[in-house]
Amino acid sequence: MVKNVKLSISGMTCAACSGRIEKKLKKMDGVLNVSVNLPLQTGEVVFDESKIQLDKIIKIIEDLGYGAKLFNKNLNEEISEKWILIKIIVGFIFSIPLFLGMIFHLLNIRYAEFLMNPYVQLILATPVQFYCGFQFYKGAYHNLKTGGANMDLLVVLGTSAAYIFSVFNIFKGGDLYFETSAILITLVLFGKYMEAKATGKASDAIKKLIDYAPKKAKVIKDGNIYEIDIKDIKVGDLLLVGSGDKVPVDGEIVEGKGLIDESMITGESLPIDKTVGDRVIGGTINKHYIFKMIASTTSEGTILSQIIRLIENVQTSKAPIQRFADKVSNIFVPSVVGISILTFLGWYTYSHNLSTALINAVAVLVISCPCALGLATPTSIMVSSGASAKKGILFKDAAAIENINKIKAIIFDKTGTITTGKIYVKKFQSTGVLDENILFSLVKKVESHSSHPLASAIVEYISNKSSLLMDDVDVLDIEEKSGSGMMGYWSGKELFVGKPYTPIEEEPGSIVAIYIEGRLEGYFLLQDQLKDDAADVVGRFMKDGVEVFLLTGDNRKTADFFAEKIGLNRNNVISEVLPSEKADYVSKIRDTKEFVAMVGDGINDAPALATADIAIAMGNGTDIAIESASVVVMRGDLGAVYNAFKIGEYTLKNIKQNLFWALFYNSLGIPLAAFGFxxxxxxxxxxAFSSVSVVSNALRLRKMRLIY
Structure with a gap:
């Protein structure tokens, strides 16, 4: 049985750590996939339980020198900062006197000369070296033991060299560098603390989403109201939601009404009126009124729970661009150690001064920072996914955020995508042969068996239009003719309601014709409304160099009408397409345009969405299949689709900036240190601050300026 588990992993300090864990686990028989997230200190492992057990996976991680346990989101675990803060305080208390002693010595100030006493300096430096720096020794030991090397090794080599050389010089005579080792350890710890604080801000979005989830609910049983834990709600329970309460789980209002704030789910800022028959989402807030609802999900099956799982998946997954950073990190630490040795040998050969050679070699070790490289991509992905979720835009994984930038063409389905999807009957035309009430009764009987939007609009129109419907009309053998309409038999005569057999001259719209024994008895003209932002969004995509296509099952006349409204070239309109044919057309466009996005409702367009490189599913927050697409837009407006495109663009730009600065910093810093500058x-x-700068740059994505 294949199992997917998420683990909390402690003790990782740089990309080399996460890389080693992944590399080791992937070698194990039965482990199918591993993804370790350095900023979140988590890992996701997919494995076959018949070949390897979870206990063994955890033991392998622990043998590498890291802590591992099952991740528990209900505890809302955070990276512990208290222990590192205590060590920083201890480090500063003992390092500042050493630093002052160095300053007084350099300035020849005859004050507090006891600070220059070698034994005082040894006493001050030792707690910093071995208490504050213990985690670095532990990390370096476990890495070396298993044949690896990480940032801990660089810190240990650099500070230990300065400390041991100083101890040696106490007895032999010579310069002391206790302040160097002590201050270095304190600064690196301080950098780690700032990094943890900044990374905590980066994951704020998912913490807030978890906080949105209600903890308690009011259930009505036998006329009495009981407060129960949210986990105890069962499908079908009758729940009471008061003014100011959070909606416990997804469900349907059966009594009363509410004014619901859905901003945390859809990004829609204005509260929405909901009444009997309307669906509500768990975690949203009832701003006013009281209503009763029937639970349609448990606490684990709500839209909010799915969103949280999706964001966790994005933040755990790796963007393709991360592979570059991983490759560099794998060879980084051994390369730096080699450069440090060469620096020492070069300076000693040139100057014959052991102190100078040692100091420059130490500088090479401590200037190098693989952490910044390891944080460059995942931190940007983490911030971006959280910020986009607030806008009602969900990316399925990190690759979707990166790849959405590659699209050369975007295909929009018409109904419900560039139009509101609220189809209405604008006109009914009868040939006058059959009584209208009989005709309406027959059509309602047949169309009630269809789930097609056109059929629903016709049924609604007939129900509101005629009060003389004949309930005793009997239509037999009703069946759906895929892509064309509904068929049945009335009094032994064939009845068909659907696409006209021959063209009917009418204004743009969808025509549903009624035939009895092949004779036209009448037809409905149905129309849809264009979304307010459709033309503007299509224009922006075209301005950005993305070719836009319109895919629809409507007739050519209607398709061209909407294409003209949104400013689309008629050559890019594909009309009269059966649902089963949409995927074929998407495939054909892919063959010529390389990288294609498809925008649809995520349910009816599932095959076409699956064919596209980037599948974007749109909905209103309740009727959308979250697992069906690369990108899910919880709001129904097209502006959110363009926002998703821009979020991908901004995120990739931010990642490239992070990688550039991480590489530039090391490329500049290592030579300067090696040459003694x-x-x-x-x-x-x-x-210490290189990683902080990378995380701080990623945090700028929280302030992304989006047009819609």
Missing amino acids: LNPIIAGTAM
Whole structure:
């Protein structure tokens, strides 16, 4: 049996750590896939339980020197910062006197000379080296033991060299560098603390979504109201939702009304009136009134739960561009150690000064920072996915965020996508042969068996139009003719309601004709309304160099009418397409346009969406299949589709900036340190804040300026 588990993994310090865990687990028989997230300190493992057990997977991670346990989202676990803050305080308390002693010595200030005493410096430096720096020694040991190397090794080598050389010089005579080792460890810890704080901000969005989930609910049983835990709700329970309450789970209002704030789900800022028969979403807030509802899901099956799982999946998955950073990280630490050794040998050969050679070698070790490389991509993905969720836009994985930038063409389904989908009957025309009430009775009987939007609109029109319907009209053998209409038999005569056999001259719209024994008895003209932002969105896509296509089952006249309204070239309109043919047309466009996005409702267009490179499913927050697409737009407006495109663009740009600065920083810093232009303390400060700068840049994505 294949199982997918999420783990909390502690002790990772850089991309080399997450890379080693992935590499080790992927070698194990039975492990199908592994994805480790450095900023979130989590990992997702897909494995075959018949070949390997979870306990063994956790043991393998622990043997590598890291902590591992099952992730529990209900505990809303955060990266612990308290322990690192205590060590920073201890580090500063003992390092500041060492730093002051160095300053006084350089400025030849004859004050507090006891700070220059070698044994005082040894006493001050030792707790910092071995208490504050213990985690680095532990990490380096476990990495070396299993044949790896990470940032911990660089810190340990650099600070230990300065510390041991200073101890040696106490007895032999020479310069002391206790302040270098102590300040370096303190600064690196401080950098890690700032990184953890910034990473915590990056994951704020998912924490807020988890907080939206209600904890309690009011259930009505035998006329009494009981407060129960949200987990105890069963499908079919009758629930009471008061003013100011959160809707417990997804369901349908059966009594009363509500004014529902759905902004956390759909991004829609204005509350929506809901009444009997309307569906409500768990986690949304009833701003006013009181209503009773029937639960249609449990707490684990709500739209909100699906959104949280989707965002967790995005943040755990890896964007294709991450592979580059992983490859660099795999060779980074060994390369830096090699450069440091060469620096030491070069300077000692050139200057014959052991202190100078050592200091420059240490500077090389501590200026190098693989952390920034490891954080560059996942932090941007984490911030971006959270920010887009607030706008009602959900990406299925990190690859979708990156790949949406590659689209050369975008295909829009018409009904419900560029139009409102609220189809109405504009006109009914009878030939006058058959009584209208009989005709309406026959049509309603047949169309009631169809789930097609046109059929629903006709049934609604007839129900409101005629009060003389004949309930005793009997239509037999009703069946749906795929893509054309409904058929049955009335009094032994063939009845067909659907596409006209021959063209009917009418204004643009969908025509549903009525035939009895092949003779036209009348027809309905149905129309849909264009969404307000359709023309503007299509124009923006075309301006950005994305070719736009319209795919519809409507007749050519209607399709051209809507194409003209949105400013689309008629050559890019594909009309009279059967639902089963949509995927074929998407495939044909892919063959010529390389990378294609398809926009549909996520349910009726499932085959076409599956054929596209990027599948974008639209809905209103309640009637959408969240698992059906690469991108899910919870609101019904097209502007959100364009926003998704721009979010992908901004995120990829941000990732590239992070990678550039991480590489530029190391490419510039290592040579400067090797040639003696950087003091180890300055180098350590730069190393400490390089990761913070990358995370801070990623956090700018929270302020993305979107047009819609």
